[in-house]
Amino acid sequence: MWNILLALAWGALNEPLTASNLIVGFVLGYAVLYLAQPVIGPSRYFTKVRQVIGLVLFFLWELILANLRVAMDVITPHYDMTPAVIAIPLDAQSDAEITLLANMITLTPGTLSLDVSSDRKTLYIHALYAKDCDAVRRNIKNGFEKRLLEVLR
Amino acid sequence: MTFEGLGLLSWTVILVTTMLSVGAVLAFTRLVRGPSLPDRVVALDLIATLLMGIIAAYSVAAGQPVFLDVAIVLALIAFLGTVAFARYLEKGTLR
Amino acid sequence: MTAAILSIFVLALSAPYLHRLAGKRSGWVLASLPLVWTLYFAVCSVPIASGESLSASHAWIPTLGINFSFLLDGLSLVFALIICGIGVLVVVYSGGYMAGHPLQGRFYAFLLMFMGSMLGLVLADNAVTLFIFWELTSVSSYLLIGFNNDRKEARAAALQALLVTGLGGLPLLAAFLMLGQLTGSLELSSWMTQAQAVRASPLYLPIVILVLLGAFTKSAQVPFHFWLPNAMEAPTPVSAYLHAATMVKAGVYLIARLSPLLGGTEAWVYVISAVGAATMLLGAYLAYQHTDLKRILAYSTVSMLGTLTLLLGVGTHLAVQAAVVLLLAHALYKGALFLVAGSVEHETGTRDITRMGGLKRSMPVTAAAAGVAALSMAGLPPVLGFVGKEVYLEALWRIPAATVLLAVAVVTAMLTLAVAGAAGVRPFIGEAASTAHPPHETPPSFWLGPIVLAGLGLILGVFPALVESSLLSPACAAILGRPLEVHLSLWHGFSPVVGLSAVSIAGGALLYATHARLRGFMSRTDFMFRWGPARCYELSLEALDRLARVITRRLQSGYLRVYLLTIVATTVILAGYTIISRVSWAGAFSGPGVHPHEAVLAGLIVAAAVAAVFSKSRLGAVATLGVVGYGVALIYVLFGAPDLAMTQVMVETLTVILFVLMFYHLPRFGAFTPRPARARDILVSLMAGALVTGLLLAATRRPLVPRLSPFFADKSLAYGHGRNIVNVILVDFRGLDTLGEITVLSVAAMGVYALLKLRMPKENSK
Amino acid sequence: MISLILRTATRFLMILMLLFSLFLLMRGHNAPGGGFVGGLVAAAAFALYTIAYDPAATRRALRIDPRAFIGVGLLVAALSGQLSLAAGRPFMTGLWATLSLSGQERVDVGTPMLFDVGVYLVVLGVTLTILLSMSEE
Amino acid sequence: MNLYLILPILIPLMTAILLFLTWRWRRVQRGLGVAGAAALFVAGLGLLTSVQENGIQAAQMGNWPAPFGITLVADLFSAIMVALVGLIGLAVAVYSVASIDTSREAFGYYAFFHILLMGVCGAFLTGDIFNLYVWFEVMLIASFVLLALGGERAQLEGAIKYVTLNLVSSALFLTAVGILYGVAGTLNMADLALNLHRTAQPGMVTTLAILFFVAFGIKAAVFPLFFWLPASYHTPPVAVSAIFAGLLTKVGIYAMIRVFTLLFIQEPEYTHRLILLVAGLTMIAGVLGALAQTDFRRALAFQHISHVGYMMMGLGLYTGLALAGSVFYIIHHVIVKTNLFLITGVTQRLKGSFDLRKLGGLYRAHPGVALLFFIPAFSLAGVPPLSGFFAKLALIKAGLDAKEYAIVATALGVGLLTLLVMARIWAEAFWKPAPVTSTSSAEEVDGAAASEPGGLRTLLAPIILLAVLTVIVGLVAEPVFALATRAAQQLMNPTEYIQAVLGGRS
Amino acid sequence: MHILMPFVIGALYAAGIYLLMRRSIVKLILGLAILGNAANLLIFTAGRLTRAHPPLVPSGATQPIGTFADPVPQALILTAIVIGFGVLAFALVLVHRANQMVGSDDLDTMKSTDT
Amino acid sequence: MNQTLSAALMIVGATFMLLAAVGIVRMPDLFTRMQTTTKAATLGIGCMLTSAAIYFGTLQVAARALAVIVLVFLTAPVAAHMIARAAYFIGVPLWKGTIRDDLQGQYDLRTRVLEGTGALKFSPPSTEERDKSGPNAK
Numbered sequence A: 001m002w003n004i005l006l007a008l009a010w011g012a013l014n015e016p017l018t019a020s021n022l023i024v025g026f027v028l029g030y031a032v033l034y035l036a037q038p039v040i041g042p043s044r045y046f047t048k049v050r051q052v053i054g055l056v057l058f059f060l061w062e063l064i065l066a067n068l069r070v071a072m073d074v075i076t077p078h079y080d081m082t083p084a085v086i087a088i089p090l091d092a093q094s095d096a097e098i099t100l101l102a103n104m105i106t107l108t109p110g111t112l113s114l115d116v117s118s119d120r121k122t123l124y125i126h127a128l129y130a131k132d133c134d135a136v137r138r139n140i141k142n143g144f145e146k147r148l149l150e151v152l153r
Numbered sequence B: 001m002t003f004e005g006l007g008l009l010s011w012t013v014i015l016v017t018t019m020l021s022v023g024a025v026l027a028f029t030r031l032v033r034g035p036s037l038p039d040r041v042v043a044l045d046l047i048a049t050l051l052m053g054i055i056a057a058y059s060v061a062a063g064q065p066v067f068l069d070v071a072i073v074l075a076l077i078a079f080l081g082t083v084a085f086a087r088y089l090e091k092g093t094l095r
Numbered sequence C: 001m002t003a004a005i006l007s008i009f010v011l012a013l014s015a016p017y018l019h020r021l022a023g024k025r026s027g028w029v030l031a032s033l034p035l036v037w038t039l040y041f042a043v044c045s046v047p048i049a050s051g052e053s054l055s056a057s058h059a060w061i062p063t064l065g066i067n068f069s070f071l072l073d074g075l076s077l078v079f080a081l082i083i084c085g086i087g088v089l090v091v092v093y094s095g096g097y098m099a100g101h102p103l104q105g106r107f108y109a110f111l112l113m114f115m116g117s118m119l120g121l122v123l124a125d126n127a128v129t130l131f132i133f134w135e136l137t138s139v140s141s142y143l144l145i146g147f148n149n150d151r152k153e154a155r156a157a158a159l160q161a162l163l164v165t166g167l168g169g170l171p172l173l174a175a176f177l178m179l180g181q182l183t184g185s186l187e188l189s190s191w192m193t194q195a196q197a198v199r200a201s202p203l204y205l206p207i208v209i210l211v212l213l214g215a216f217t218k219s220a221q222v223p224f225h226f227w228l229p230n231a232m233e234a235p236t237p238v239s240a241y242l243h244a245a246t247m248v249k250a251g252v253y254l255i256a257r258l259s260p261l262l263g264g265t266e267a268w269v270y271v272i273s274a275v276g277a278a279t280m281l282l283g284a285y286l287a288y289q290h291t292d293l294k295r296i297l298a299y300s301t302v303s304m305l306g307t308l309t310l311l312l313g314v315g316t317h318l319a320v321q322a323a324v325v326l327l328l329a330h331a332l333y334k335g336a337l338f339l340v341a342g343s344v345e346h347e348t349g350t351r352d353i354t355r356m357g358g359l360k361r362s363m364p365v366t367a368a369a370a371g372v373a374a375l376s377m378a379g380l381p382p383v384l385g386f387v388g389k390e391v392y393l394e395a396l397w398r399i400p401a402a403t404v405l406l407a408v409a410v411v412t413a414m415l416t417l418a419v420a421g422a423a424g425v426r427p428f429i430g431e432a433a434s435t436a437h438p439p440h441e442t443p444p445s446f447w448l449g450p451i452v453l454a455g456l457g458l459i460l461g462v463f464p465a466l467v468e469s470s471l472l473s474p475a476c477a478a479i480l481g482r483p484l485e486v487h488l489s490l491w492h493g494f495s496p497v498v499g500l501s502a503v504s505i506a507g508g509a510l511l512y513a514t515h516a517r518l519r520g521f522m523s524r525t526d527f528m529f530r531w532g533p534a535r536c537y538e539l540s541l542e543a544l545d546r547l548a549r550v551i552t553r554r555l556q557s558g559y560l561r562v563y564l565l566t567i568v569a570t571t572v573i574l575a576g577y578t579i580i581s582r583v584s585w586a587g588a589f590s591g592p593g594v595h596p597h598e599a600v601l602a603g604l605i606v607a608a609a610v611a612a613v614f615s616k617s618r619l620g621a622v623a624t625l626g627v628v629g630y631g632v633a634l635i636y637v638l639f640g641a642p643d644l645a646m647t648q649v650m651v652e653t654l655t656v657i658l659f660v661l662m663f664y665h666l667p668r669f670g671a672f673t674p675r676p677a678r679a680r681d682i683l684v685s686l687m688a689g690a691l692v693t694g695l696l697l698a699a700t701r702r703p704l705v706p707r708l709s710p711f712f713a714d715k716s717l718a719y720g721h722g723r724n725i726v727n728v729i730l731v732d733f734r735g736l737d738t739l740g741e742i743t744v745l746s747v748a749a750m751g752v753y754a755l756l757k758l759r760m761p762k763e764n765s766k
Numbered sequence D: 001m002i003s004l005i006l007r008t009a010t011r012f013l014m015i016l017m018l019l020f021s022l023f024l025l026m027r028g029h030n031a032p033g034g035g036f037v038g039g040l041v042a043a044a045a046f047a048l049y050t051i052a053y054d055p056a057a058t059r060r061a062l063r064i065d066p067r068a069f070i071g072v073g074l075l076v077a078a079l080s081g082q083l084s085l086a087a088g089r090p091f092m093t094g095l096w097a098t099l100s101l102s103g104q105e106r107v108d109v110g111t112p113m114l115f116d117v118g119v120y121l122v123v124l125g126v127t128l129t130i131l132l133s134m135s136e137e
Numbered sequence E: 001m002n003l004y005l006i007l008p009i010l011i012p013l014m015t016a017i018l019l020f021l022t023w024r025w026r027r028v029q030r031g032l033g034v035a036g037a038a039a040l041f042v043a044g045l046g047l048l049t050s051v052q053e054n055g056i057q058a059a060q061m062g063n064w065p066a067p068f069g070i071t072l073v074a075d076l077f078s079a080i081m082v083a084l085v086g087l088i089g090l091a092v093a094v095y096s097v098a099s100i101d102t103s104r105e106a107f108g109y110y111a112f113f114h115i116l117l118m119g120v121c122g123a124f125l126t127g128d129i130f131n132l133y134v135w136f137e138v139m140l141i142a143s144f145v146l147l148a149l150g151g152e153r154a155q156l157e158g159a160i161k162y163v164t165l166n167l168v169s170s171a172l173f174l175t176a177v178g179i180l181y182g183v184a185g186t187l188n189m190a191d192l193a194l195n196l197h198r199t200a201q202p203g204m205v206t207t208l209a210i211l212f213f214v215a216f217g218i219k220a221a222v223f224p225l226f227f228w229l230p231a232s233y234h235t236p237p238v239a240v241s242a243i244f245a246g247l248l249t250k251v252g253i254y255a256m257i258r259v260f261t262l263l264f265i266q267e268p269e270y271t272h273r274l275i276l277l278v279a280g281l282t283m284i285a286g287v288l289g290a291l292a293q294t295d296f297r298r299a300l301a302f303q304h305i306s307h308v309g310y311m312m313m314g315l316g317l318y319t320g321l322a323l324a325g326s327v328f329y330i331i332h333h334v335i336v337k338t339n340l341f342l343i344t345g346v347t348q349r350l351k352g353s354f355d356l357r358k359l360g361g362l363y364r365a366h367p368g369v370a371l372l373f374f375i376p377a378f379s380l381a382g383v384p385p386l387s388g389f390f391a392k393l394a395l396i397k398a399g400l401d402a403k404e405y406a407i408v409a410t411a412l413g414v415g416l417l418t419l420l421v422m423a424r425i426w427a428e429a430f431w432k433p434a435p436v437t438s439t440s441s442a443e444e445v446d447g448a449a450a451s452e453p454g455g456l457r458t459l460l461a462p463i464i465l466l467a468v469l470t471v472i473v474g475l476v477a478e479p480v481f482a483l484a485t486r487a488a489q490q491l492m493n494p495t496e497y498i499q500a501v502l503g504g505r506s
Numbered sequence F: 001m002h003i004l005m006p007f008v009i010g011a012l013y014a015a016g017i018y019l020l021m022r023r024s025i026v027k028l029i030l031g032l033a034i035l036g037n038a039a040n041l042l043i044f045t046a047g048r049l050t051r052a053h054p055p056l057v058p059s060g061a062t063q064p065i066g067t068f069a070d071p072v073p074q075a076l077i078l079t080a081i082v083i084g085f086g087v088l089a090f091a092l093v094l095v096h097r098a099n100q101m102v103g104s105d106d107l108d109t110m111k112s113t114d115t
Numbered sequence G: 001m002n003q004t005l006s007a008a009l010m011i012v013g014a015t016f017m018l019l020a021a022v023g024i025v026r027m028p029d030l031f032t033r034m035q036t037t038t039k040a041a042t043l044g045i046g047c048m049l050t051s052a053a054i055y056f057g058t059l060q061v062a063a064r065a066l067a068v069i070v071l072v073f074l075t076a077p078v079a080a081h082m083i084a085r086a087a088y089f090i091g092v093p094l095w096k097g098t099i100r101d102d103l104q105g106q107y108d109l110r111t112r113v114l115e116g117t118g119a120l121k122f123s124p125p126s127t128e129e130r131d132k133s134g135p136n137a138k
């Protein structure tokens, strides 16, 4: 929060207000806050920021990978896939957690969230490459869900 | 204002808009062929997204960021359309 | 004069109330006003006789040249006296005849309305005013013929009279307006001064034909004679007044009135004489053939109207004299006979002359009146009818090479004599016939009319000089358009005409004697009349109805797609013809080049539209509609309209959502139109599309010089305080459009709400 | 059962859309947008809510009958035009005032903008009335 | 600026807004409904007086000079039409109080009614071709809702046709406006009148004329474009039929007269002759349709078409007298046709049916009602000295002056057939004895009459007013006809109009 | 595009009109919707297509710079779109209610008011 | 530099979106089609908007681009989920190559309640029920 305000302040100081200026402001603000940490006391902020960045990078990487793999399948003449609808038990609990997780699953490799069971305990997904269903489950539980819950909790 | 004044981007934009238009045609064939209604809805949704892409490319070509607002509106409303379609598809099975 | 007409109309309006006030004596009370006017007109005869004419004029609709102008000359005076005088008697008679009828007040109102209209007709000097009264007589006659409205026959007869006279009225109006166009005025008196010019005009013949159509229908000339006998459905006082004495003579009046203007040409003479002669003979023949008292009188009226027409057509001095005398005589005797017929029917309950007899014993006064009137009708001395007949035969005799006319006249005279006997004498003599209830002499209100009328006929027959200079001469002068001295007498001395007269009387007596037998024989000629004009009337009405039904079913078929097809085809044909014959497309095909994505976009939009057309799935079609909409939005983006694109995207998606909301549960498309129809529809649609394409190409082939946008660009920020010119136009420059637009939206929403939420209670929804 | 995912997303999106709609309305005089599109976006927000929940929930959330928006919107639009009549100028003549915000920044405020607010309200009311009564079928 | 120009739009608008906001209170709805109509009538008369005294009036909306902003213009023709809207609005509003059921009232009947009046007045007053389109749509949507309000089966079926065909007309109108803008670059009608011929190739102007002719022809219900009218006019409540009959087609005719006297006068030997031809065919088709009907309101609806032909005839002849005839005919027809439809409601209330075969006996039982029918019916048939006669007279005179004998003959012949139709209705509904009906249906009728709001007296009041006007317009035709003549002179001489709108700019 | 647009618009008109003439009420409404789009596009094209700036006054300027698209047709179309939307919504509901009332989506069954 | 990056991103984005379009045509069933479109189109639009943001280089544009990206990333999966759900209700068939369907029989078609695996019952295959339920199926 402070960081954003700082970034905006920076931007406001540097006419014209451009994106690069803001990014610079963000980075500088981060640095200032990091340096000031001993003064204003430790905060979860820095780990959180690192985790969020990590999640976003991981997500983007997965997104690109997913697309490349699907792209191959799309442009090659034969289908090289073994789709399946798989039930995945959920650890995520709040609405936001479930929704974010479902969304991320949809946007990543070969998986698509179909629905959440009414008792919010199971997520049904459609997976394109599901020769090994348990591997798919494991990937999701250990990849996305873990990182997401880390960030959110 | 024409594409010609944009240097590197000029042929890029023409290429990109053409690619996206071709994409829209492909999506349209799916929309026409179906076979199920959800297929058509997905196709329409994709066409809306492709449209957003064209608008983005065109706003670069035209040097007019105001067109991006159209893309925002499109993003908002196309989603609503898709969801409405889906919602009433399933509701239709209730009776 | 204006006062006379207006006061009678006022009386008509107040008649129902006066009737309620006066009760049984209402007839006498209401007759007092016409009596006053009768006396007034009688007094007027003094200046008229001295060659003057009285006129009055009030501007009415000067913009159209319509004035409330009246002219009292010899001709109109005769008519005015007949109208008011007989009117008095008929109103009095109605007091008795209609006594106890629940709608007697209304009856008076209609009768007086007719009286005022008729008076207006004969007094009017402005053609349109004349026409207005002409039509008013038709309307009041309609109401009076249909007075016994519970009877289907009465309603049919009323309609028939209205239509036939209306059929003539409209051409008459056209003729009047054409005369107005020729002469630059609608005043009859000013027309007369331009008679030469009118006769020389190429419009002369059409005008004559149109005028005569009006006159012939009104005066029941062949072939329009059939409505008059049917009009006998009216209460008898009406028959006496309208269909004997006054209204049917309006056509005769018209011919007489316009004679100085239009008369004298060959067309005029031949057409009128021929029609008059035919009517005269046919009327007499049919009268002879019938047994219903009122019908007999009606047909004989037709015959007399024919005679009058013939005489006016011939138009010689003597003929005109004869016409005027016969006009007067006929009004007197036929009015009397009709009233007598009413009395007889009132007493015996029948109108069939074969079931009457010996009434002179029970109804002596009535019988006397009937006898005198019949004498006049028969053309026997010493009554006015005889005087008239003599002049008339002489008039025909004097025309060279009119042997046929003369023969027809003599035969008609014979038949008329026989009919007069059968109708006016036979019921009163001989054995008393058995009737439903025994007949008694009627009260004075009944017999006053016949006695006065018949008596007048007698007096004038003996002393024609009473009216020679005061009435007849001015009337003839008006018809001929120049002064004329009339001298009448019962006896002219021996001449060939007396011989003719004698022959006709002898023949008539023979026909009277053999009436019963001949009638039976003649009724076998009915088949000839089965295909007569009456039948034509019926057939043409039927045909009209059938035509109406067929055409209407064809046009208003109920199929919306046929309506649309018609409208689109009309547009394509009209606009297509216009554009192809008038517009050039040169230069339309030059312009900036096409970018590849634009070409793809164009193709996509067209493909989506085509897909929507041929989609078998409803929601699939809706989705393709979405593609069209998005494509259009993209065009708006590509050509600098972000506001439009935004709105288009929003609206298009919302539209799709609305479609989904309303249609998701409907079944799949079914019910296809047959293939040829589809091919036709495709063809028409493509032509419409081609029309639009052509329009656009032609419209945009030259650059548009912007007239408005520089102003908006200039003022938008400075005075509109906005940078988005489109928005400034919407909320400021053209804010009224937007106000209307949001009104449309509001109403649409409220309407949607009402349509979906308002469910009418059961009993209201049928 | 209506989708949990949709409901969660809706809560977020709806606020976003309502904000965006106000944004469109306010800057419509100077950039693409305006009362009409703004009103449509606001209505779309409630439409999304209706889909995620149900019409009754939307009516509860609105608290006011959407038809009242129409009436009020029309009233605002009509009155904004009539203000100039009171000033003796033709109907719908713009009356403007300049508000000074924090020294330099100046904002022009005028009756045409008020008119646009009327349009916004009408469009919101209209679209909601139509959508709600249709989805209640 | 002349306030009278905007009041006929603002009064109904504000009335409707207040009605929208007070939909809960029935009394308020009725009171406002009538009061607003009365105010509109007063404003209409004020406008008419103002135009009579000061010549053509124009007002620039938003104070933007013509041709850039939207101009409201009232020449005599417009002012007459607006005054008629006020008159008919008031009459039908009063009638509605006594005849419209509470459900329709609660769902905004009066508001829609006033929006309809607003749209019609707007169409009569605007000097801008696109703004005309907007007012057309305002009027149309209000009429759509009024037509369908209640949702009975016949209403819905009729409404589908009405809506579709009118939307096609709107689409065509919009198309024509688009093309017009494409060739002339302006929308103000006075400006168009000045520039259209300069900027466009002449053939294009004529083609545009045809497009407008068809678009307005659908609204005006001319042959062969009239189908929506007989399909729908007889389906809604009587008050709605009446206001439709009085005003809707008039707007189409008004627009037609406006554009064909102001914009499209370059090739009258083609365009106006076409109008004349269509006018004749319209007369015939309409009256034949009326002959084929057994339903009171449907017969009137078809007849309406026939009379549209007469109103078009004046434009087709395109002379001063002819246009005066058309204007007079419009005045006459607005009053009379509205009244006839109102009367069908009375006979329906009394006898429980619109079917002529089931009606009857009214002549004896209700002489007052019979008289009230007789006057407008025979006026419609052109019987003198009622208003319809002078209307026809002027047209026929103009036709003869122009030597257009075919149309004169048609007009006269159709006049006779009209007389036949009206006389038949008269004989069926009034003269004929009442057919024997089962007691149950009679009770039903009584019950319905009792349950419906308002008394017969309120129902008859507007009818009497209009009947008296019919007689007055006939007997005292001169002032009215003089007015129509002056209106026609203004129409025949567009310079005055252009001058009033553009001021010194032309 | 300039040369293509008249043909695209013609095709849209043709499609819209053809759909109007079908028996299904749904197609009827679809036709109306397409026709509305076509008319708007026609106005747009008749006002001349320009690959140009939107009619906006950039900040710092008092007038649009360079060539800009004619704002008048845009404003007209905006009005027409909105009106079309309202009218179409009403028509949709009307058709829906008629379908409910008549129990069919076939227009040929809805001719009781004409014959 | 910015221009080059912008152009590259734009082409990449367009390529992804084109792929999505090819995918929706080529993939054998609804679900596999959604797999391609959701991901590729989302990524593609993200690239293109980033490209625009870089090209213009102003905060305004960046904010707009970001807004669209966030919106799309949030809405596309939700939309996919809604469609998938609807497809299951109306019985859109899975590709014949699909090896497993845990969802089969888990939906209660009346109440719309979806059973989780915890309550997983081995109900009889309900393909028939599904085929009947949707009027628009295929």
Ligand code: NA
Residues within 6 Å of the ligand: E307, E379, E380, E381, E382, E388
């Ligand atoms: Na008339």
Ligand code: NA
Residues within 6 Å of the ligand: E306, E307, E380, E381, E382, E414, E415, E416, E418, E419
């Ligand atoms: Na007529």
